[in-house]
Amino acid sequence: MGQILDFTLLFLLLVTAVATARVRDLFAAVMLSGIYGLVSASFFVTMDAVDVAFTEAAVGAGVFPLLLLAVLAMVGRYEKTAYRRPWAALILVTITGAMLVNGTLDMPAFGSADSPAQQHVAQRYIEESPEEIGIPNMVTSVLASYRGYDTLGEVVVIFTAAIGVLALLPSLGGGVRRKRESDGMGDHQVLRIVSKILMPVILLFALYVQFHGEYGPGGGFQAGVIFAAGIILYTMLFGLDTAQAVIKPSVLRVLAATGVLLYGGVGLLSFLSGANFLDYSALAEDPVSGQHIGIILIELGVGITVAAAIILIFFAFSEAAGENGEET
Amino acid sequence: MLAGTAIALLVVMAMALIRALLGPTIYDRILAVNLFGTKTVLLIAVAGFLFGRPDFLDIALTYALINFISVIGVLRFFEYSNAQTDGKGA
Structure with missing residues (x-):
């Protein structure tokens, strides 16, 4: 059961993150960032990091979107730059991400008793x-x-x-x-x-x-x-x-x-x-x-x-x- | 029983997320985020009992409070920016 929960929550997290980066309407991006906070806090709960989840609930899902909204009231609702595809940045991010994923393969399993932590x-x-x-x-x-x-x-x-x-x-x-x-x-x-x-x-x-x-x-x-x-x-x-x-x-x-x-x-x-x-x-x-x-x-x-x-x-x-x- | 509830909640959360992604109007998104928040409260409460840690309820409480505040914040922002556009049009 725990695994289904973790898997689903991580999948929702991924979808939300990609959508937040892609959406042009900044108001929708703020809404999605609120969801991102909610999902990551649920994820922390299932990992038993209750204090972290508590902070994420209060900051990530609560105050952070409110502050972003206050910023939106100043700068306007839509992203101003023309939409172009920043391939170089995308390639760089993909390589960095792949290296990080590769790095996690060497890490001890979650909750393992012999991990350095x-x-x-x-x-x-x-x-x-x-x-x-x-x-x-x-x-x-x-x-x-x-x-x-x-x-x-x-x-x-x-x-x-x-x-x-x-x-x-x-x-x-x-x-x-x-x-x-x-x-x-x-x-x-x-x-x-x-x-x-x-x-x-x-x-x-x-x-x-x-x-x-x-x-x-x-x-x-x-x-x-x-x-x-x-x-x-x-x-x-x-x-x-x-x-x-x-x-x-x-x-x-x-x-x-x-x-x-x-x-x-x-x-x-x-x-x-x-x-x-x-x-x-x-x-x-x-x-x-x-x-x-x-x-x-x-x-x-x-x-x-x-x-x-x-x-x-x-x-x-x-x-x-x-x-x-x-x-x- | 609890596991079934958790899966049902996850399905509803995914559906709410789809609605938040598709929109199309801003109210769909607001409602979707609100729904997502409510389901998260329930999911954390269920997970607390599922894993035998009822003190998760404290977090669920925080979520319930925060969710209310952020939805009001969003609506307040929307009212404010609508008032702005009306002023410009007039």
Whole structure:
């Protein structure tokens, strides 16, 4: 059964990818990229990579198409370049693809016990982490504690991405803002009421994912994205001005930095307590509870930065699209 | 039983994908993506019980939420760009 599932999902993935590359209508391409996200997340689920699937669900199928749509509102719906067949690129891609496929033939079978990935440190994580870190979800142990330094780097990347987008697009809240006439969804009563009911549930679910990451799939990244998705829903229904009155971009900018600072601060604190950078064992008397405190704090930092960065990026795009729309 | 359900869901997903590829109108595609999302939620829930991992339900929940938000996002975009073309025509 598992094989049928894998095979079908991979086939759907392939069809979607080829179609996304071929379609000229960019709106259809965004729709297909949403499907691509959904299929790849299902595929991750069947491979038992639950945390990855969770991220793919929140980012690949959720926020990514929304951001692409915001871009489409700025650049228009159809691809502008004339359709020609780029044979050289196609040949290059085919050769590279063939070499990659050839490379996978030498790889050990999926889930094989003697593959290098299982031989290296994974064994130790599985055996020692219940005593050392003491939380049921080993993915979180590895991500937040053993490889805490890498995760800090990832959070900084997201923070930098937000800075980059804000620097490229018109500044938020800066200068004189014109009041838009048709903000929000006009008279969509049903959607507004349904969303008002759903909003608290979405935000609560985000908090559940945030603080349940040690026990089940989830954590700061996923929670941040889900939280941001809730705010994006609010923005789409009640208009950018209302949303920015609720959550000020200036506050968001501070929050985006606060998350990274919180993460780095935990590292510095453990450094000052006499352990290595981001070694949370020194944070409390008992090393295991020290680890717990450290993981909760850095996950919180991750969540705050991710949520703030995504909301900021979405605000920046919808602001730019609004300005663009008024001028043309 | 669960396996049969999973296969049926995969068939429906393939059909929805075909509709999303063919179009022809934008509403066909939106509806197809929405349907695909719903079937993915169900497939993940079924797979969770099939493989004995009921905590997959958390992911299915995320999908249900995200699917709703993205469909609204798509429709909102479409309403916005329609308003733009109307403005240009007038």
